[in-house]
Amino acid sequence: MQFPFHLIPAPLLAWYNTHKRTLAWRSDPTPYHVWVSEIMLQQTRVEAVKSYYDRFIEALPSVEALAACSEERLLKLWEGLGYYSRVRNMQKAARILVLEYGGVFPSDTEKLKKLPGIGAYTAGAIASIAFGRRAAAVDGNVLRVISRLTENPTEISDIAYKRALEKTLTDIYPETAEKCSAFTQSLFELGALVCKPTSPDCEACPLRALCLAYKHGNQSLFPVLPAKKAKRRESVYVFLLETPEGFCVRRREAGVLKGMNEFPSAVYERETAEQVLNGWGVYEFTEMKRKKYTHVFTHIIWDITCVWAQADVAPFDAYALDEIEESISLPTAFKQCLSILQ
Template sequence: MDSLEQLPIPLLQWYRENARVLPWRSDPTPYHVWISEIMLQQTRVAAVLDYYRRFLEALPTVADLAAVEEDRLMKLWQGLGYYNRARNLQKAARQIMEDYDGVFPSTYEAIHSLSGVGDYTAGAIASIAFGLPEPAVDGNVLRVVARVTGDGSDITRLDTKARMGVALKQVMPVEAPGDFNQALMELGATVCLPNGAPLCDQCPAKEFCAARLTERTGELPVKPAKKARRVEERTVFLIFYGSSVALRRRKGRGLLAGLWEYPNELTPAPCPVEALSLERGPVGKHIFTHIEWHMKALLVQAASDTLPDGWVWASLEELNHDYAVPNAFQAFRPAVEGRLTGKGEEPWQSCISGME
């Protein structure tokens, strides 16, 4: 990986001239870096910014995060997806309160021991917040290293990731490990793009990048083809009574565990309550990592306010402030708001929502 040795100086110069201004970079305390890194897992920077601001306004310290009620935590996280990230944040905050007297741990090993913190996140926090020379190897970084060095190994393999981490640690400037890691991430996110379309003319490594010099940017990095997702056809019941809509809490394990949802089942499914009327509603599609939900809604006017155990009636205000309903059901929000406000519904259209 000789070409990797040439990378630090031009990369850091490029980063200092081109780095995006981001709030966690402006104030890189351990807590801020940690929250940002967890939010950024499988989520675009632009989508995180408002969530990050609201989250820190509501929970400015580790102690606040440790003490917040779960429903409030889930509401703050609503829309970011992958909700176990938020639960692990709280578990880790409680570890910090109990094991480190509320002070964020400052060694790589201790940071790595926190719930939900893996190699990458531990390296990012250790280097950015504490100046420790630890690599932070995510998908962006793996892509940069594979292309710069011309490495054709499968980047999804743990041994490839470990080997690249060792190589990065050997060339990491000890006086600026945090900037070095962030520069690699930034390069992968903004220049060394995936899907064979990197902006090579803007890259600080263009003079020595093996993939560019051998015209292999479309081939590298190497990773296996994704498996096809399982498709589930689901019926979503939008059940109304007065000025409220029915919600149920999902089970505590599995997909969207513990969150509130509009009742839904695999199609075909009988209406779960006694109904005065049933109408066809909007359709939606949501893509999870391994599953696709293809959903059709039924608008149900309930005959009474009786609901199955554990279900609740929620007003529009409660939907907005109290109950975390995941993005998987965003296609049905206009229909719900239309019924609850009495303003009618827009013509039903398909909606495809993103990964969760």
Template sequence: MRINIENFRNDLLNWYDEYARVLPWRSEPLPYYVWVSEIMLQQTRVEAVKPYFARFIKRLPTLKDLAEVDDDELRKLWEGLGYYNRVRNMKKCAIECMDKYNGFLPSAYEELIELPGIGSYTAGAIASIAYKEVVPAVDGNVLRVFSRLLASYDDIGKESTKKKFHTIIQEYVSKDRPDAFNQAVMEIGAMVCVPNSAPRCNICPIVSYCQAYETGKEHVLPIKEKKLKRRIEKRTIVVMVHDGKVVLRKRPQTGLLADLYEFINLEGYHTKKQLKELFNDSYTIKSIEKLPTSKHIFSHVEWHMHGYLIEVENVNDELLASITDVDERYAIPTAFKAYKDMLKHYIK
């Protein structure tokens, strides 16, 4: 079945005009807003991103503000979104834009893709949505829609497949409304042509063009090779409290959760007796309380955590943070959320 691209575009855009969600970065598609929202949306649902986006833009309304913000404050603004390397690259990008582009994101796809942290998809989104350049924005939603549309058995996890679809979709992008076209395909992928085996074909405005639906393969496609099994790491988290404040330590500048703050984090599982022996020379321990276990999944590793709350009478040269500091100043990864909540309950 050969797709009539003009009819396909019209049906897609008519649906988008009627059913598109009202989102703050769509209502005012400034290049900076589009960029910030797209980076936030890469691993997070739209509804969850809204308050983060509002808070980020209120504090850092321009590229200049982002380029100049303190690193700890920037990480705190990002806390809960994960993948902190993305926000570090955003600051690098903002600094480069201040130096090269007078404080603005460039309008051309080819210039955008050369900036730190901006890949093909993000460059396409900014160029098409903010600047109306006729270029595709190919994210996971778009790959899923077009894999089913064209009944493609190419593995969408491969970079070669993404490049192939970028070239294919270029022909489909509306010359008059590239911004609406790209957002419409993303919206179809998010709301209708959803992942796994449950596409909502009965309400899809482009189902008549879909070769996967025509051949009964909509539940099979797209093809994506399963990821390797994650490595499991055993950790012991020590929430050490002194005088109503908690000991925080800063992680190394490279590697997992780089430069973020954490509670005392030990490799392997430790017993109360082992912890007393470990800390006895440096601290006067008042009490040790076993906390519930917790688990956090990263992309390639799982932390299986045992926790303890240790109250001490003295600290040495340690960073002590109040609950207000924990809430407002220091970025603590979501991996430690369970122990952060337990700390708050204990202090209160």
């Protein structure tokens, strides 16, 4: 028997009307606001996104402002969110929007998907939430909810499954723009507040009567997740090298976080920190202070040894600590090294 998808919108919209959270990007859902919030939410929890979102929108209130922003300021505004290629793509897209669309977002998902960094999910979110179009936005939350409702045994990483679900959901979108906007958000909200990854609150769920996983007590079996791949580990020195001009900072030329600023770092196997400094032409330095920590990227884990030392010679550009904190963007993997100074 086919799952009755068409029975989802009515109870879900009624629930959403009374349970939705007040969020800054919901109070004024312009395409720009939806876009910025959705890109941020792809990598960070709602609670953590709030302050980043407010700061970003205050500094760059429009597509035009984003298009014109300097790279260093842009990366500083994104500092702490990670996945810096996303904000770089946002700026590329903003420049195209300004040049080719007069700064106005298209409402059509196919046109949106042609912009850098905008895939089917983000295009669906912008088209439905901001423009009230009938366009599904299927993310991990939505896949989890639907996989449980239907007890679908397909791995949620399966692209064909996702595409088919986008089509199935688009077909059941309500007729009015206001309800289309609410329907996308109601699916996100149900996944975030009720049909949570490890402990779904089924007694509070407006879709309980339809849910096959609930009916069979199979909630923990769905969604079917792909097997996790083991992450590669690397040992890395990060040098907090203090010189008369300040602390050394340079651009990463390769590897993870390529193009970002860093406190000079080096992947090592047996090399000592002293040998790395010698390799940079630094032979005279004070006794070193060290602190170890771990930083987890998507595919790699860094076992970091942060090394602080003072030297008379700066092998790279150097900046005062105030300047680093105020205007130089540093990914968290490096920034946390500053705690060695406390």
